[in-house]
Amino acid sequence: MDTKQRILDEALTLFSEKGYANVFVGDIAERVGIKAPSLYKHYKSKRAIFDAIIEEMNRRFEEQAKAMNINGSNAAADAKVYENMSEEHLLGLGRQFFLYFLHDDYNKRFRKMLTIEQFHDKELADLYTKLYVDDPLSYQGMLLGMVAQAGLLKTDNVEIMTLHFYAPIYYLLTICDRDPSREEQALKTLDEHIRQFNRLYGRTK
Amino acid sequence: MDTKQRILDEALTLFSEKGYANVFVGDIAERVGIKAPSLYKHYKSKRAIFDAIIEEMNRRFEEQAKAMNINGSNAAADAKVYENMSEEHLLGLGRQFFLYFLHDDYNKRFRKMLTIEQFHDKELADLYTKLYVDDPLSYQGMLLGMVAQAGLLKTDNVEIMTLHFYAPIYYLLTICDRDPSREEQALKTLDEHIRQFNRLYGRTK
């Protein structure tokens, strides 16, 4: 990987562990294997590194969103996929979502960084809300909506049902971010949550 | 209020808005209405101010926990209180908990500060988890357990039921911390959540 990219990568790691203000330009440089002044050949300032991370993140997420829409925009067709969905499928859905967010390295670090920096300015707060609140909710709302369409879930309020599906996932995610040693237990809880969710909302009693 | 206490108070406000590292001793002093060097008549260092905040917080929470136990330890007696609990009571319970955490000034500021600082060291992470994850869960688990005992809620897994009750509350709380303009909407969602919770778990179908 070229140096410019490595700088972003190491900076993100450090920012996610200690927060922007507690990371020194020298720390980043050291990790990359160069001296602090050399960083300035690639970025104008420490702030510029942070901004570049945010930019790249936006790029990645847009990309990802686009990819999702390709499979997600045609609800009528996709609903068929869910026509014979079982509890196992639902479990898979939740687990996949959870593990992706939890273990995908870029996601994990970025989420932690945003958690730390979210109160610095409104833009970051909005980004956090978009990435970890609104987008997952609307995406999963769409999926669960289709499953309900297919007659496998019963509710008169998809939004609240989706909240009931996602809030515990979010909650467990924040626990694991803070303390990875809880992952195993969180995964068990996740399974129980989804099974119970299915019992509560599933049509096939 | 005496200066020593005012320093803690203003420091907490600032730390909760910008995080420890982005607050200067001079900022705190200015708010208190004195000059930076005068702060050192009260605290040995900037760090000591932070530590004092944590200490006071621990004191407050222990106090609060003690107060709760007085009413909470005798489950058999308290269960009677819930014998004729209605959806309205349940709504009140959730709303009270939510609003207390959301608006109690000390709580709000402390929670935001911990959110920012949680990844700095394990002690802070553990404190966060205790205050906003484990304690609420066990407290509400106790209450809901009693309500279930009284025959008003039906479940074979109180823990998951409690997760289903609390996770959305936690989720909404973090949204409001980030963006207070969402409070109104969050309160509506909270109500819908609890009503739906009651529909899902309530015995009196």
Next chain:
DNA sequence: AAATACGGCTAATTTGAATTAGCCGAACAA
């Protein structure tokens, strides 16, 4: 009333971290 403690101030001092200046060798382009 003298002595002392308290809590404020201004003026240093110290420190440490970001950034700039300017050099230099390797690669590559003309």
Next chain:
DNA sequence: TTGTTCGGCTAATTCAAATTAGCCGTATTT
């Protein structure tokens, strides 16, 4: 090959923020 760019380095420089020194008035104690 000669020049130019790239990306590294060391040695300043700058600047801001924490902390210390030392003064001083007020209030409290003895």
